[in-house]
Amino acid sequence: MPSPSDLLLLADGRLPAGGHAHSGGLEQAVELGDVRDAGSLHAFLLGLLSTSAETQLAASAMAAHAWLAGDDARLQELDAEESARMPSAWLRNASRAQGRQLLRAAAAIWPPAAPLVLPVLPHGPHLSLAQGVTAARLELAPVDAARLAAYGAMTGPATAAVRLLGLDPFAVHGIVAQAMEAAEPVIAAAAEHAANPAWLLPGGTAPLLEIGAELHRMREIRMFAS
Amino acid sequence: MIGGVRINAQAGEGRTRFVELSATAPLGVKVTGPHEAYLIGTAAAPLDGDVVTIDVEVGDDAELTLGTVAATMAWPARGEVSPSVMIVRATVGEGAVLRWLPEQIVPVQGCRHLLRTELTLAATATVVWREEIVLGRAGERPGSLDAEMRVVRAGRPVFHQRLVLDGSEAQHHHAPSLLAGARAVGSLLVAGPGVPEHCAHSATPELRGAVLELEAGGRVASATAASASELRRWLEARELGLTPPAAPGPDPSDPSAAPPKELLPR
Numbered sequence: 396m397p398s399p400s401d402l403l404l405l406a407d408g409r410l411p412a413g414g415h416a417h418s419g420g421l422e423q424a425v426e427l428g429d430v431r432d433a434g435s436l437h438a439f440l441l442g443l444l445s446t447s448a449e450t451q452l453a454a455s456a457m458a459a460h461a462w463l464a465g466d467d468a469r470l471q472e473l474d475a476e477e478s479a480r481m482p483s484a485w486l487r488n489a490s491r492a493q494g495r496q497l498l499r500a501a502a503a504i505w506p507p508a509a510p511l512v513l514p515v516l517p518h519g520p521h522l523s524l525a526q527g528v529t530a531a532r533l534e535l536a537p538v539d540a541a542r543l544a545a546y547g548a549m550t551g552p553a554t555a556a557v558r559l560l561g562l563d564p565f566a567v568h569g570i571v572a573q574a575m576e577a578a579e580p581v582i583a584a585a586a587e588h589a590a591n592p593a594w595l596l597p598g599g600t601a602p603l604l605e606i607g608a609e610l611h612r613m614r615e616i617r618m619f620a621s
Numbered sequence: 622m623i624g625g626v627r628i629n630a631q632a633g634e635g636r637t638r639f640v641e642l643s644a645t646a647p648l649g650v651k652v653t654g655p656h657e658a659y660l661i662g663t664a665a666a667p668l669d670g671d672v673v674t675i676d677v678e679v680g681d682d683a684e685l686t687l688g689t690v691a692a693t694m695a696w697p698a699r700g701e702v703s704p705s706v707m708i709v710r711a712t713v714g715e716g717a718v719l720r721w722l723p724e725q726i727v728p729v730q731g732c733r734h735l736l737r738t739e740l741t742l743a744a745t746a747t748v749v750w751r752e753e754i755v756l757g758r759a760g761e762r763p764g765s766l767d768a769e770m771r772v773v774r775a776g777r778p779v780f781h782q783r784l785v786l787d788g789s790e791a792q793h794h795h796a797p798s799l800l801a802g803a804r805a806v807g808s809l810l811v812a813g814p815g816v817p818e819h820c821a822h823s824a825t826p827e828l829r830g831a832v833l834e835l836e837a838g839g840r841v842a843s844a845t846a847a848s849a850s851e852l853r854r855w856l857e858a859r860e861l862g863l864t865p866p867a868a869p870g871p872d873p874s875d876p877s878a879a880p881p882k883e884l885l886p887r
Contacts, residue, residue, distance in 0.1 A: 427797075427801075427824065427829070429797030429801045438796045439796060439797040439798045441796060442797065442798035442799040443798050446798070475777060475836075475837070476778050476781065478835075478837065479772075479778035479835075480781050480782065482780065482833035482834075482841045483831070484834045487836060594771075594778065596781075597783070598771075598781040600782040600784055602800060602806055602843060602844075602845055603798055604798050605831070605833060605843055606822075606829050606830060606831045606844065606845065607829075608831075609822055609831035609832075609833065610822055610824050610829070610831060613822060
């Protein structure tokens with residue numbers, strides 16, 4: 396029986412789906428000295444919202460729509476389109492690893508409804524596609540799938556900033572609240588365009604996120620996987 | 622102003638055969654070598670409201686290198702409500718090679734410029750595609766720029782990126798996840814059969830860059846830099862191994878090598 400609380404479970408940072416191991420690029424931004432305090436963290440998040448996070452939340456909404464429509468071909472196209480927008484192999488690996496983990500967690504939490512693997516994406520879907528499919532499987536709407544992806548894209552770097560920079564957790568959660576408010580129009584647009592063909596997926600690029608991911612991979616000591 | 626260039630290059634005996642080579646203001650075109658042509662600005666353009674189209678077709682087994690003689694300045698126009706639009710479309714056939722190595726794009730403060738690049742590759746096509754954006758002239762902030770590029774090979778998306786500078790006082794693009802105060806940003810896409818592997822990265826205050834391996838084949842050298850020259854130097858070194866034996870020239874990895882514009886006949 397689907398429950399509206401499923402969205403809260405999915406979005407919770409304590410969901411055992413491996414999200415805590417990733418900083419969404421923040422660790423490298425701290426290493427480069429670009430994120431130092433609450434203000435630069437806020438700017439980092441807003442930068443993502445117009446680029447990679449917009450792509451992710453739109454992909455999540457489109458994947459939810461495609462799953463509800465039983466359109467496997469569109470899921471495959473979405474996966475390829477998201478990869479074309481994620482030139483860093485390291486970022487793609489992190490995204491697919493989290494996608495696989497989310498499917499595995501959802502299969503264990505909500506048996507037998509959730510799929511353990513998507514046969515159309517045998518290498519594991521991107522995280523945003525796993526979010527969209529899982530949300531749709533739990534009878535959540537594409538707008539919920541978009542909000543889930545947005546929340547993950549904002550809280551991942553934000554909670555990493557608390558650990559890496561020792562920022563005040565209250566201040567950081569204030570920033571997350573502001574970022575999610577800024578995300579609302581982006582979420583609404585993603586839901587509105589959830590039926591779009593895959594190639595219309597937004598393609599905003601965050602150059603230092605992609606470059607930073609490769610620099611991060613070279614580091615000998617890392618707290619986060621990405 | 623509405624104008625542009627149309628080029629249709631086909632394989633010929635020892636040199637590229639230009640089936641079509643036409644230009645209207647604000648652009649001209651001149652053949653400068655057996656497999657090479659340059660685009661020449663013939664007016665101060667693009668200004669807000671201008672539409673410039675560059676259409677390039679490289680037929681099966683043909684080879685073409687395209688450059689521009691100077692940077693493209695996108696200018697504001699007083700009272701104009703539309704942005705300037707530049708559309709670049711290229712189709713590269715089986716076994717064909719296209720090198721697009723233009724000078725920089727400079728969105729001048731106050732301009733609104735829209736750049737759309739569509740690259741359609743056959744399964745065995747090779748492409749080297751450079752795009753460099755300088756964030757305004759010295760001492761000014763950039764105008765607003767929306768540059769989107771999409772590369773499709775045999776129907777499959779290979780690379781898709783969109784860079785937006787909002788041109789505002791707040792300079793949103795300086796966010797730590799985007800450009801973090803860099804003055805120049807650019808990429809060099811290299812894709813095709815037999816392209817050598819190339820790995821590099823840099824994290825100096827002047828240049829942050831990495832070579833990114835695309836899932837659908839090929840690589841993109843991507844960098845942000847403190848200056849246009851730093852960016853060019855790093856991207857040129859990423860062209861290593863791509864100079865074809867048929868076209869000997871200055872070593873692209875050598876920063877002291879003559880810039881391409883000096884190869885032009887005067």
